[in-house]
Amino acid sequence: MTTSPAVVANPTVEAREVSKWFGQKVAVSDVTCSFGPGLTGLLGPNGAGKTTLLRMICGLLSTSDGSVSIHGTDPRRDHRVYRTVALVPEEDAVYGFLSARRFVTYAADLSGVSRAGVDEAIALVELISAADRPIAEFSKGMRQRAKVAAALVTDPDVLVLDEPLNGTDPVQRAHLIEIFKRLARSGKTVIVSSHVLAEVERMADRVIAIVDGRLAAAGDIHAIRQAMADIPYRLRIDIEQPRRVAARLIDSDNVSSVTVTGQTLRVETSDLPALGTELPRLAKDLGVRLTVFEPEDESLESVFRYLVRRRK
């Protein structure tokens, strides 16, 4: 039996054939995916349906079709699931007139947990020096961190973060990413949405990609790339006498295009393993030295670019 990479073996959060439409506009269409302990990146361009999917997962929005569950329970039917779920929404869901400390304390009270962890949560997001200032005076990045602290104080099993790194500076971003990774390592289910590819690539081992409201790809980023057999791989090859090598490669059935730039060849191939066998043999025949042989498009950015282009 084969299982889709979009689903995990022991899910804590599941979306089954979920769709959501607002009048004529279809925001999410027939998405089935699940999330388990660890960090999963929910990736998609702006307007792809990530926020809608997350809001359905958290029960803030009803599904037009399909179902969602957290720990096997529909969050819109049983509010008890929220005892162990925390959401950091994309919008500025904070009270400007409250200080960060009061806001995080209120979050602890609303979730019925002890206030003992308030200062710790604020310290963890490095807001302790501004903890008693009104949130209205905060920068965007500080407000984001206040929201994250308000989620962390509840010590959730499932942490859903919608674009949590928006407005944060690079140092804060790296720090927050480290927090999310640490929570994931401790067995929490952490779902982070982002339209910034580099962020997702840095923090998530597993990716769910949404494009135009539909599930575009899921799984480990390298596995996703390998599954896209119809799109040729782009390779960078650094080799002596590149023009001689290029002339031989262009005759190969495994190569669809070759570009020469200085000592570097850029080759497109639909059969990477075959080329991996053929090229060293060719180098030996020609008596030239091969120094670099690496895929150029296994980054999340290039995979994502392919996914978006394919949808269009």
Added chain:
Amino acid sequence: MAEGVVFDLGWRPHEGPRLGRAGARIAVYKDGLRRVLGLRRRARRKVFPFVMLSAALVPGLFVVGIGVVLRDFGEIANFFGHAEYFNFTRVLALIFIALAAGELLVPDRVNGTLSVYASRPLTTTDYVAMRAASLATVVAAFLWIPHLALFLGRAWVGGFGSYVAANVEILWETLIASLVYFAAFAPLAFLIAAFSKRAAVAAGLFIGVITIGGQTVAGLVRSGFDVLGLFDLSHNAGYVKDWVLGASSQRWSPELAGYEPWMSLLVIIGVAALCFLGVHARHRSER
């Protein structure tokens, strides 16, 4: 040699109990109280609620002062009894509820903070009910404390033990009358606030509906349109209040139209229920 230590600043999991829905409801209730009274806000936010509370209390304290000085409440009681006092404080209650309802509901919806509540062990009903409960507490106290002051002043002059024994029912009667005013005004104020983007606009609209609507109904009733007598929420509340207190402080529109006080009470309950459903539906759709 200097010694050093590196502390683990890592996250420590919560190990205590999770109070769940009860804890969340209490938190929303307390937050509502703070918001209505402007607590933990800048000083100017406290001015309005405490000026209103003072304005409601001062006449009572004045009457108590005169009664205590004269050692007699007889004449004053006829002129400024509990039922008449409500006719004065209801105006303050109307303004207070108008602004407090907006302050309780509008910022949450407009600032997107409803998701703070929607992702907690809390239903939409809990949220709306706890917001209403916090306003009810403040309004009931606002309307009732002056009566408590009057009661204690009279008890002091009239012989404490005997006066309390003979008149203790006035305490719960005035408390019920206070809640009647809350039930008559607050649901409509909440409903308007639930569909408004600005608290001040909601307050103005609510006061306009109650005052202009009330005047219109009163005029129509006087012109013979008796069937409209139950459409004046303010007079319905006054009519029921007099019924509860066993008084007749004014001729109310429903009374002039020939309706019984319990009919006015049913209208208050019915309007409150409809408004609650409206507010609930609005907040459920806005989660």
